[in-house]
Amino acid sequence: MNRTRLDDHLADLDADGYLLDASQEDANQLYLSGFTGPDPFLTLYADGEVHLLVSGLEYGRAQTEATADTVERHADYDYEYGGREERTDMYAAFLRDKGVESVSMPPRGPVGTADALRERGIDVAVDADDRLQAVRAVKTDEEIDAIRDAQKANEAAMRAAEELIAGADVAGEDVPADGDVERGVLLHEGEPLTSERVTEEIEVTLLRHGCALDETIVAGGAQAADPHDRGSGPLRANEAIIVDIFPRSKATKYNADMTRTFCVGEPSETLREWYDLTERALEAALDAVEPGATGEEVHAAACEVYEEAGEPTFRTDPETETGFIHSTGHGIGLDVHESPRLASGGEELEPGHVITVEPGLYDPAVGGVRIEDLVVVTEGGYENLTDYPIRFAAE
Amino acid sequence: MNRTRLDDHLADLDADGYLLDASQEDANQLYLSGFTGPDPFLTLYADGEVHLLVSGLEYGRAQTEATADTVERHADYDYEYGGREERTDMYAAFLRDKGVESVSMPPRGPVGTADALRERGIDVAVDADDRLQAVRAVKTDEEIDAIRDAQKANEAAMRAAEELIAGADVAGEDVPADGDVERGVLLHEGEPLTSERVTEEIEVTLLRHGCALDETIVAGGAQAADPHDRGSGPLRANEAIIVDIFPRSKATKYNADMTRTFCVGEPSETLREWYDLTERALEAALDAVEPGATGEEVHAAACEVYEEAGEPTFRTDPETETGFIHSTGHGIGLDVHESPRLASGGEELEPGHVITVEPGLYDPAVGGVRIEDLVVVTEGGYENLTDYPIRFAAE
Structure with a gap:
């Protein structure tokens, strides 16, 4: 404190x-x-x-x-x-x-x-x-280290999830589809690979690394288009699978947060564009992070990337149910969601603020893509606390 | 509802x-x-x-x-x-x-x-x-089934914990003690068996059975004498080890709750007496559970067993820090602790109340013993939702 x-x-x-x-x-x-x-x-x-x-x-x-x-x-x-x-x-x-x-x-x-x-x-x-x-x-160095430790556990859990997804067979391609399993469903050891199965792998990995957890999101296809859907049932090839993990250290009670979006097989052209756009929105938002910038300005940097590509945001259409339909990020610490907000009206950033930066695009007809890093605001800009590759094709 | x-x-x-x-x-x-x-x-x-x-x-x-x-x-x-x-x-x-x-x-x-x-x-x-x-x-049949399911997961987790404790070697007996490991410390695969290690086993088992969790108590020796101590560090032979697990179903959000106390090796004469007394206090309290009885009466039934044996309770000494220093139980449902209370002033029991019955004895100089079952009040008395043996020697 x-x-x-x-x-x-x-x-x-x-x-x-x-x-x-x-x-x-x-x-x-x-x-x-x-x-x-x-x-x-x-x-x-x-x-x-x-x-x-x-x-x-x-x-x-x-x-x-x-x-x-x-x-x-x-x-x-x-x-x-x-x-x-x-x-x-x-x-x-x-x-x-x-x-x-x-x-x-x-x-x-x-x-x-x-x-x-x-x-x-x-x-x-x-x-x-x-x-x-x-x-x-505004976090002390000790608090930042606590968040850093939780993020290490998070990376181990994301790795476990990605490996499970990347290692899956595809029904009808790697193995024959049959009456019980639809073509395109991901299979793990002969059984459909479900959101629940991936979540279990994530949560067990987090426990092994000293973290507890509230909820985890593993959502594919149309489910990924609802940012608060935790995901359920079989995952499929060629769809975007959002994996959003926010563990809490059992020892320190501090949280971390990271999202990656994966695909097995061939994503549609639209999903590919969305992934590239979202990676650019992430970079633009990160570039805007520095002391004195406001949360609103960082949010604007992400919105602009999407808006220039013709995607709706809350700035261009407050009623939209597709496009970039949430804020760009939030503070994190003892709560998963705390000050400051990276959103319209978001406050000025200060050194020691630990924030997520997490742009995304959503449409039930297409799916969802979100990429989220965890950073700490420093005197000179920010330090990215996330050490995990950004890649669409799970490997 | x-x-x-x-x-x-x-x-x-x-x-x-x-x-x-x-x-x-x-x-x-x-x-x-x-x-x-x-x-x-x-x-x-x-x-x-x-x-x-x-x-x-x-x-x-x-x-x-x-x-x-x-x-x-x-x-x-x-x-x-x-x-x-x-x-x-x-x-x-x-x-x-x-x-x-x-x-x-x-x-x-x-x-x-x-x-x-x-x-x-x-x-x-x-x-x-x-x-x-x-x-x-007052729970519906559907709510009782949800609690029953969480309790099944609880029993699997308790089994995993008991096996880990029972299977431990004792430093200085089964294997030589050395400079790093004190005589009497429990060992698992050559490493000291800690509260944290047993807790991890419990929590992973709960996750595999669809349950999340807040906290788990695995406390041995003097730590077990503080009913709210979650336990830490190496467990030892000849001491009482309290294992208290309260998982929550991820699907239904309903909780279960159970405590057992285990010992590896030879407990002291006092610990043996405490275990027998606590088992009797549990039986006496369960015998008192029926519609129309009050939570206060059930609590009194447990207290009387202890008081007759000369152990202090809050009834005989409100200031005591040793003896039976908590209530006999609590309602459980969406909260781990809810109505009714089995304590002084505890309300009348009704069919559909799901309650824990959990007498115990505590003294830092001796350790702690607690045994807890989960029951539902029925028209005719109660149904015990717990299916787990009561035995001091871990096996």
Whole structure:
């Protein structure tokens, strides 16, 4: 955690403290507390110090693990298990013990806690800017190394996926198609190679490299045309197969993110053009990445490549359902999606921002193509954290 | 989803509708919407109907997947990407379109949305009872089958873990200890067998059986005495090793949960007594499970076994840090921990409740023992969903 940056961003609060009530699932909480509590607990930033309040069951582990200045437990406020009212009484007592009569909470903080504190005379305001996001967006060297490590696992998993796809037989070509297996379906050890099978290979590889995972996308053909479709069923020759992997290090909890698009056999002329265009859009966007450039400008660089080729984007048609139908990228860290955004309205880039750059084209009649690299903004431009070839033909 | 039960529990709302603003990470949202949206979206229950409001990117998938009565997208309310104010304007327009001027939100709903709706004249109250939890607690047959399937994967993973532990050599006994490896350390293929290695085996097995996972506990010796310690480093002979696995089906999103405690070599007399006591506490608690019994009564049945043997519990000493220092169990479903609780104040059991029963004893000087089964409450008592032997000596 960048403590100076934290102090800077929380200095001008219009309240006595900044309050989080969340479990480790919440990235703000994990960042500010440094504690992997599985159940919601309180973290208070006040007067330049970070204070934790946890249950007795978590107390020992929180003392060892948390980066906070103080760690207290419920029993310190004479709380035994009781209902919600007693619990909020304890929270209010904890705040007042720290000299806090007013707090700011992030927009996704729990309304139950906010309203109950208000009933107890504590002033609660919503921090509409969610300012911890801006603090988290700029990574320390240690955080960048954590992301770099997760990306190494990601590359191993992508390699495993590509090998499985490249090594597949094609029904009706390498081996005869039969009544059960359509011509063109990819086969692995005689069975149809499915999205699920490739996903399993990816996820097992990630586990072997110390990463957990939420979801993985292995989507071919028309499925690849929906950027959020995770993919299912048999993969086929001559279609574009999008593989998008975003693993999380189990040790550090930091994420990486990379996408490649593969094809076995002969892609259509349109898919070939799309692949070339997308590679050029990636290069154009990367060229635009430097401190002081905005996320909007990087997004524009990718859009221009597509627009000049006549492909629709959200800039030329906000209603379009085909073409380049998402933003160019996003910050990544403890959350897979965090600040800054590479999109219309995207903020200015700073050294230490870790971002994805991931242009793509989509149309259910054609398929989908996306190529995504992971980079860190540096004083001089950017460093690409991705070490994986860009090639359409799986090998 | 049990629609009748939902209607019953939401009928007496003191508001026009019940509002969720969350992603699929929130179990209430996943339950009410039936949609696995990765970003927060709105679900409104009003006049006996469930309405979804999602982004354009999610619209196609939401229409196919969601169990809601209606699915709308942001563009239906003329919203293009804008700031937080425009977004809440859209939310208010969506609510008013459904004839809703007042909503109830669960306690962990986002305060940012609640306050912004209030600013727009929508009355927002907190549903302190979090009533969807009570709806979710009683499972349909389909939900029970989903949990049963996750438990099958769990049993395969436990088997893999037990085999790895049982098959280990003991340094200084089966093979010579040397300068690098302490006497008593378990060895697998010549390397120290660590908690991390066993966890990896468990997690890979779960993936092969279609389950994802959050955390797994493999904790030996003094680590096992902290019920929330996930365990790390080499495992040893003659110590109790707690293996607690709680996988989630990737297809259904329902969880299972099971704990076994294993030993290689000769456990101390105290550990042997603890194991026998814990097995008896489990039996006593299971005997108490039936419709109409309270979670408090089931917890009491386990506590009594321990208390009669002179072991401390939270009933005899609320401050104790050794003995039986957690509740006897919890409901399980889309969340690993949900209603009902088997603890002081625990509510009445109903047919369809799926619960864990998991007594244990802990002391850093001795180690930890926990045994956990997963059961469903039935008209006649309970059905045990767990099919795994209870034995201390790993085999």
